[in-house]
Amino acid sequence: MSAPTDRLRVAVAGATGYVGGELLRLLADHPAVGELRGASTSAAGRRWSEIHPHFLNRPDDPVLEAFDPAALGAWADVVFLALPHGESQRVVDAVAEGRPQLVVDTAADFRFADLARAEATYGPHRRPELLGAFANGLADVEGEALRGADRIAVPGCFATAALLALWPLAPVLGPASHPVCWAATGSSGSGATAKPTTHHPTRAHNFFAYGLAGHRHEAELAERLAAWCGPGAPRCSLLTHSAPLVRGIHATLLVRPAEPVADPMELLRRAYRDRPFVHPLDRPPELAAVAGTNHAHLHAATRDGGREVVVLAVIDNLVKGAAGQAVQAMNLALGLAETAGLGHGGMTPC
Numbered sequence: 001m002s003a004p005t006d007r008l009r010v011a012v013a014g015a016t017g018y019v020g021g022e023l024l025r026l027l028a029d030h031p032a033v034g035e036l037r038g039a040s041t042s043a044a045g046r047r048w049s050e051i052h053p054h055f056l057n058r059p060d061d062p063v064l065e066a067f068d069p070a071a072l073g074a075w076a077d078v079v080f081l082a083l084p085h086g087e088s089q090r091v092v093d094a095v096a097e098g099r100p101q102l103v104v105d106t107a108a109d110f111r112f113a114d115l116a117r118a119e120a121t122y123g124p125h126r127r128p129e130l131l132g133a134f135a136n137g138l139a140d141v142e143g144e145a146l147r148g149a150d151r152i153a154v155p156g157c158f159a160t161a162a163l164l165a166l167w168p169l170a171p172v173l174g175p176a177s178h179p180v181c182w183a184a185t186g187s188s189g190s191g192a193t194a195k196p197t198t199h200h201p202t203r204a205h206n207f208f209a210y211g212l213a214g215h216r217h218e219a220e221l222a223e224r225l226a227a228w229c230g231p232g233a234p235r236c237s238l239l240t241h242s243a244p245l246v247r248g249i250h251a252t253l254l255v256r257p258a259e260p261v262a263d264p265m266e267l268l269r270r271a272y273r274d275r276p277f278v279h280p281l282d283r284p285p286e287l288a289a290v291a292g293t294n295h296a297h298l299h300a301a302t303r304d305g306g307r308e309v310v311v312l313a314v315i316d317n318l319v320k321g322a323a324g325q326a327v328q329a330m331n332l333a334l335g336l337a338e339t340a341g342l343g344h345g346g347m348t349p350c
């Protein structure tokens with residue numbers, strides 16, 4: 001994709017993956033992107049449309065290039081890493097050698113500032129010195145705080161849904177609040193490689209829980225809650241389910257606030273005032289309304305006279321939960337319009 005040189009050169013590593021494919025889809029229409037390259041370990045030399053067939057609908061259908069981290073970092077202004085956990089920490093130094101203006105990672109490798117928490121959750125880390133060097137990419141909350149960031153780690157998909165629901169409640173949480181987030185995801189959350197739990201016949205009309213002993217994204221919630229609430233931060237439990245969907249996460253958060261809450265919708269409206277992608281609704285949200293988009297729909301209600309608050313959040317795991325949020329974070333970091341390249345409005349039914 002050639003274009004004027006005053007626009008950005010952007011590269012996506014892991015281009016055959018689901019998140020990599022979504023990054024290519026969004027960035028191909030981004031007004032600030034001049035040249036876009038997809039880099040791949042498994043499919044170099046193949047056309048984008050051979051992996052992501054919707055690229056047949058576009059006037060150009062580039063070829064995936066071989067993933068050479070140093071060459072990509074030297075060529076690009078912005079590098080997106082859409083790799084499995086552990087790969088980003090393996091290639092990050094080579095990418096950084098080329099001094100790209102910005103590296104955005106969609107994996108868990110650099111989501112933690114706390115080494116003990118990172119290693120307790122994901123095992124030994126190759127580049128512990130870099131933990132904390134990546135800005136937290138929860139774009140709808142961080143907003144202008146991302147301006148000027150040169151490295152960003154976007155949160156996981158479940159974590160994004162849970163954190164968008166939790167953030168408005170942060171001022172009313174106490175040590176005993178113990179939020180519980182019950183969340184169901186579509187099969188694309190597990191990536192492009194088929195597994196028994198994502199294989200169509202066993203997944204398409206099925207519904208089941210997993211990770212009951214603890215989901216890895218709970219560590220991300222703990223880190224954000226510590227940052228937002230300080231030493232008295234409550235622990236948040238995440239109860240994950242596989243739903244008969246391809247895209248989307250529906251999260252139901254139940255919280256006991258430190259003091260009864262009269263109007264939880266006002267907390268949502270206050271937290272997301274002037275934020276372009278998070279919409280507090282007066283009714284329970286529907287997943288179909290956000291599929292394919294970078295938008296999140298939220299709703300809140302009280303129970304037991306305000307001693308319990310329920311917040312519902314729906315997102316597309318591949319867009320708001322990964323690629324869209326990553327592009328939004330890039331926009332914020334580089335001082336571009338926050339919504340640039342993210343105008344996809346969705347469709348219902350989907």
Ligand SMILES: NC(=O)c1ccc[n+]([C@@H]2O[C@H](COP(=O)([O-])OP(=O)(O)OC[C@H]3O[C@@H](n4cnc5c(N)ncnc54)[C@H](OP(=O)(O)O)[C@@H]3O)[C@@H](O)[C@H]2O)c1
Pocket residue numbers: 013014015016017018019020039040041042043067082083084085087106107108155156157188189190191192193317318321322
């Ligand atoms: N799926 C989601 O909803 C979601 C949401 C938030 C965050 N994430 C995170 O984003 C990252 C990408 O997720 P994804 O769902 O796109 O995964 P995916 O579909 O499995 O794609 C990952 C891609 O990474 C590349 N890769 C490089 N080294 C690899 C290796 N050793 N083994 C396998 N693949 C390798 C492959 O692309 P090439 O062969 O083209 O290089 C592969 O297609 C992951 O860290 C994931 O946790 C995913």
